[in-house]
Amino acid sequence: MKNFLTLGIETSCDDTGVAILENDNKVLCEYLSSQIKDHSRFGGVIPEFAARKHLENLLPLVDAALREINIRGQDLSLIAVTRGPGLMGSLIVGVQTAIALSQVWGVPLIGVNHIEGHLFAPLVDSQDLEPPFLSLIVSGGHTEIIEVKEFGKYRLLGETRDDAAGEAYDKAARILGLKYPGGPEIDKLAKTGDSHAFNFPIPLKNTHEIEFSFSGLKTALLWQVKKFQEAGENIPVNDLCASFQRAVTEALMAKVNLAVKLTGIKRVSASGGVSANSALREALSNSKNFRAWLPKLSRCTDNAVMVAMAGHNSWERGAFVNDTVIPDPALHAI
Ligand code: KG4
Ligand code: ZN
Numbered sequence: 001m002k003n004f005l006t007l008g009i010e011t012s013c014d015d016t017g018v019a020i021l022e023n024d025n026k027v028l029c030e031y032l033s034s035q036i037k038d039h040s041r042f043g044g045v046i047p048e049f050a051a052r053k054h055l056e057n058l059l060p061l062v063d064a065a066l067r068e069i070n071i072r073g074q075d076l077s078l079i080a081v082t083r084g085p086g087l088m089g090s091l092i093v094g095v096q097t098a099i100a101l102s103q104v105w106g107v108p109l110i111g112v113n114h115i116e117g118h119l120f121a122p123l124v125d126s127q128d129l130e131p132p133f134l135s136l137i138v139s140g141g142h143t144e145i146i147e148v149k150e151f152g153k154y155r156l157l158g159e160t161r162d163d164a165a166g167e168a169y170d171k172a173a174r175i176l177g178l179k180y181p182g183g184p185e186i187d188k189l190a191k192t193g194d195s196h197a198f199n200f201p202i203p204l205k206n207t208h209e210i211e212f213s214f215s216g217l218k219t220a221l222l223w224q225v226k227k228f229q230e231a232g233e234n235i236p237v238n239d240l241c242a243s244f245q246r247a248v249t250e251a252l253m254a255k256v257n258l259a260v261k262l263t264g265i266k267r268v269s270a271s272g273g274v275s276a277n278s279a280l281r282e283a284l285s286n287s288k289n290f291r292a293w294l295p296k297l298s299r300c301t302d303n304a305v306m307v308a309m310a311g312h313n314s315w316e317r318g319a320f321v322n323d324t325v326i327p328d329p330a331l332h333a334i
Helices: 036-040 047-068 088-105 114-123 165-175 182-190 215-230 237-263 278-285 304-316
Strands: 005-010 015-022 026-034 078-084 109-113 133-138 143-150 153-159 267-271 291-293
Touching: 005 047, 005 088, 005 304, 015 047, 015 304, 026 047, 026 304, 047 088, 078 088, 078 114, 078 304, 088 109, 109 114, 109 304, 114 133, 114 143, 114 267, 114 304, 133 237, 143 237, 153 237, 165 182, 165 215, 165 237, 182 237, 182 278, 215 237, 237 267, 237 278, 267 278
Parallel strands: 005 078, 078 109, 133 267, 267 291
Antiparallel strands: 005 015, 015 026, 133 143, 143 153
């Protein structure tokens, strides 16, 4: 049987990703061009700038990927591209490039939901994770728990009422004068901080709904920082990072445990940028209530391997494939 080769393209936000996957999950090559350095001087992603960077980076990465494994574009079996949710300008660059390549090479094209892409990230290296399972998606734009009944059949169990967990980390970092993206910075400084130095409220911890809220927590941090500033005292940044991280982790864990209890499903995966957080990884991995599957660190944040895998899986299920994939910045997860 001829091997099935999927080219994955990811450009939903500020990372340009290209990967080639053989059959279900064998990663032949993967490339990621991060714009973090370009955007961190602005304290966040500038959409127009991100789109222009994707335009510069995408085709050279596709070219490098084909060369690395010594194939031509025509040898591909499928092109899978993120079509949303994300930044419109960034999505347009990925989708239009994918449409052009698909037409020039005569290769079928499939649009991938970025959230479904994240959902597949832990599966790249873990063949023993099979539906039904619960998927905690924690990224810069999303915080939700999805019940994966089977691939392609998802139920949203709950989501954030306001900020996403990654957004909360980024805003907290800004309050503390740390650079963008805030999650990795807070994670690093928290390692030498006391996580019990401050008792931040654990948002919605005791409600009986699967729901999240992080905007109040961010405000609690802001007031704490202001108190130190007004008193003319040094800000204990590491202790604040550790205590903030504990609160976010406890809030996420409370609802993962609730979802396990309500559904009886004891298999939990996590993905999205915040699944790289060391405290969250430790809490999930050490849980006695369920077994956890986590992507390797480089595949927690946006990447094209997860997009290729989700696209290939949809293709196998007979999902709609054509050359008129339309970018949708507000695409829903399910
Ligand atoms: O999944 P992702 O790359 O992009 C979106 O689809 O949003 O997630 C990026 C988010 C950022 O908010 C970033 O601060 C957060 O993930 N993040 C982390 C860590 N690494 C990345 N948050 C907490 N701890 C980390 N180690
Ligand atoms: Zn993402």
